[in-house]
Amino acid sequence: MLDVYIAKTIVTLNRSQPDATAIAVRDGMIVEVGSLSSLEPWLLREPHVIHRTFESDVMVPGFIDPHLHPAMAAVILPMHFITAMPWSLPWREVPATVTPEAFDREMVRILAEVDDEITIFWGHHDLWHGAMHRSRIDQLSGDRPVVVWNRSFHELHMNHACMLHLGIDEVLAQRRKQVDLDAGRFYENGLGFAISRLNPFILEDARFRQGLERLREVVHFGGHTTIGDMAVGLFDFERELRESRAIFGGPETFFRVEQVPHGGVLTHGRSAEEALAQLSSLAAESGPKLTFRKRIKFFADGAFFSQLAQLLPPGYLDGHEGEWLMVPELLEAKLREFWHAGYRIHVHVTGDRAVELTLSILEQLQSELPRTNHGFTLEHMGYATPEQLAWAKQLGVSVSANIYYLHELASRYAEMSVGYERASSMGRLGTCFDEGLITALHSDFTMAPAQPLLNMWVAVNRVNAQGELMAESERLTPAQALAAVTINAAKILGIEHETGSLRAGKRADVTILSDNPLSVDPMAIRDIAVKGTLFEGTLRLNEPLHDIG
């Protein structure tokens, strides 16, 4: 039986036939893309059903987010969002909250509605919401435990009731570093202290599972048919494996999870042979929806949001230094093991100094064992110089970028971190495309919303959070941006033979949109509604939440 779907436009990303109006699917596979008349040789031979539900909609290849963290999302998603940026969550449209007063009002409103043991709010940003303080929360909620988590996740405040509830001993906490007990503030290592007390609550089984279920909704809502879990083992390898299989393995999940293990965790305290053997057996026992392949993830430098990216001179405005997450020589040794074993290697790099190190290592590895189509990928790439990107091309490197950094951080980092020139050119994607690098976009959810259309919008318009155009010449065309969330993202994960474009022989992974991102006003790309998806030919519809108000 063939299912034939008719659409106003089908954007195929298949060069020989860029536009179409009909797509025929059998057993989850595309048998042909074209028009009803071009499909006739199939229709004459096979029983079929023609679906016209989407004849005024636009179909594009199923969206792929090649880098997010389900485990991290599972911790954050059960929290109550109050954010300066509007967030579309499947269960709630979170409006923009841009003043301190409005932030407090939202807290009061939510507190009246919920009955959590500890009420945790996520999204506070002092840039918009003013300084948080224990007394500020105490005034709103004197007796119920409340935590206000910073948007970057690197800082939190709690009220007095919460300290009592968690048994945070004042004497103990007072003398800890990076804890300001008066303000109820826990940051850096102090945050670790607070988290160790909150762990029984935020990592509790039922809550963690609820978090993963919410992530599933988020992924559906964004119109994805594939996601990459880009560091299985971030918190707890075995537990993540077990819970992901339980939650994403079932029939309620309409996307596949490409699993890339955290190399640091996997190789810790054991030989490369042992790690490789474990990975082979994980790949062998991969199910239809969750798949390990010959892929591995390593971390070079610190988090972009914490300004711990390793920078080449002139560095940061205040003279502080970024951090390495692994000794450079050790990083090289580990990359070498997996390079020689034929793996596709993903390296988290946020600063240009980390890019320099990573490319230097790869150049050495290429001279030891030349490889082509090796899938070596720079993940995030906050700052990289034009010369580095030309070098990356010569080495066959791909880029998976978090372009949302630019929208969220560029104006702030221009003033407070690295100055205008480098802040405005973070995420040099125009250069990546000009150099011919395989370039994809990711969300690193919850570092950015898992909404490919929103990330496309940032890449195409390069408008920062305050409306300023940043490095105009680095903008992508809508077609490049669409490729970056579909076929290029598939190449990053090494699954481009299966998905990422619409042509005969690929999985029937399709995202159904209300409008064509290649022809709407570029500033309207983020307003296009995701109507639903076909995942391996199975239809799933989004609730029409966007039509409300």
Added chain:
Amino acid sequence: MTSVELTLIGGYLGAGKTTLLNRMLSQARHRFAVIVNDLGALPIDQALIESTSGTSLTLTNGCACCQLGGDLASQIDQLAQTGFERVLIEASGVAKMSRLRDQLVGLPGVTLRAAMTLIDGQSLAPLLSSRWVDRLIRDQLDHADLIIATRVMPSWSSEQVAWRERAVFLEASGELPDWVWQVQSQVSTPGFAAVTKPEFHHRAVVVRRGLSRADFEGFVAAHPQIQRAKGFATLNEGHFLVQSTVGRCILTPSPAQDFEGVQFIWVGDELPPFAELSMDQGEPVAEVESVGI
């Protein structure tokens, strides 16, 4: 709670941290708990740990959000509660000694007995001119109570007197000398002078309706701590691009658009009264289309 004595062993990859740790464990005169760095190069001798101390924990570099497993101080608490009085910590090769000291000095019930940085005497010069870790190595040496040279004693240059004065050489094998057990931490960190810089703060404000150009300029002029302001605002006279630097406020008419919000940078502790300028309680936030973070 019993009091815990910490000995911190830092230094770059290949300096001999694990070797020293294993030697200390095998010659220990007391029972030690051990905290080793995560993602390390060499395994420490588990058998040694089991025979002499019975416990080891791991420690990671990087930001706290990536370690839901808990922080170093909590690990030390945990060890103290199980009765350990002495803890050896092998820091990661990329750990800054300044940051570790920051975490550990002043913890209740904890004494930092010594922070020792190991350096392979032969690799000092190349490490100090490394493209990747030069500043890290300086930090590790600047913030050590004692610098332990392994293999050979480096030939210190004249600018390295502060390091030379704290450096001792350790033979590669044999009985550990007494000083290894007797190093005492300084109260203040030697060789490090704090530099105070002016502290900048920032805040984004969506300017409320009903203000004129003169009101806006007046606000900036009235609060000299404001160093810069940049962004877009809708005032009575229209929509403006705001670019203000100390003492000069430039408002350029700009085509109306979705975006609003002005980022203010000020210096010092005195918060400018943004409530005068900002959207107040009554106004529906939904009116504002965009915004940040």
